[in-house]
Amino acid sequence: MAAQIINGVELASAKRAQLAKEVEELKNLGIEPGLTVILVGDDPASHSYVKGKQKACAEVGIRSTLLTFPATITESMLLEQIDQLNRDETVHGILVQLPLPNHIDELKVIEAIAPEKDVDGFHPINVGRMMVGQKAFLPCTPYGILFMVQSLGIDIAGKHVVVVGRSNIVGKPVGQLFLREHATVTYCHSKTKDLAAITHQADILIVAVGKANLIGAEHVKEGAIVIDVGVNRLENGKLCGDVRFDEVKEVASYLTPVPKGVGPMTITMLLHNTVEAARNAHHINKRGERSGRY
């Protein structure tokens, strides 16, 4: 039987409606959640993603500010800018759109962001806190994927999750999030031998490589859940994932499309983290009450 296609837009919009309510409650307390996005250079893909983030902020009532800089900005000027935003109380979340030009050290920039404003969840403090199970901003794409899989109502404990890809922003952390949910996790990457033999064992297969058509029916066990994190822009301008959709949909039980799968969830979790950052900054709990620490 053909797979059920997971609608990321629908799931995202349900979650955004909830977030809009939470923003409204914060505004009633005189708090306007604010996200500042830093965009360096003029990569068209980055500009397009940033536009999507701003539109989503507007949709739930988060104030978003875009700061753009030429690709020639020096590292120290960028660090100075971040420092200024760290000290600005009206800014709850800071996002530096990646990738950055080669002359700028990305890790240095990420480390300059105050961990309590790091709504991407990329700062080593947040990564470490996530690893040991402390409260932390979870990276948006992995968090969005977990949210999607949980929304299917299946029990993750004991499932074999196979992650293809080991980037710091998707592959590595998504495996950790599923490990936290008691899955058995296997990582595959470019040096893995006999990829298909391993991916074929997956109950949940998460593909985050960035290579169009990498995964086909031969990689997927009958009835597996397949999450496609690839964002590959084809020459004809169309966006496609890492998974051969038409083939895999005949084998999988659930499959995410590209576009309209993981992407919208990523942005939604960014909104979630920004609302959380605003609440934390003002010592407000999830029920909208000020905690005793005031």
Ligand SMILES: Nc1nc(=O)c2c([nH]1)NC[C@@H]1CN(c3ccc(C(=O)N[C@@H](CCC(=O)O)C(=O)O)cc3)C=[N+]21
């Ligand atoms: N600091 C930082 N944080 C990021 O979260 C970050 C980043 N840098 N750099 C680039 C990647 C990529 N990324 C996407 C988010 C949403 C869609 C998305 O919503 N895509 C739509 C389609 C959009 C289109 O058609 O162009 C979809 O899949 O339906 C795609 C890609 C976030 N990233």
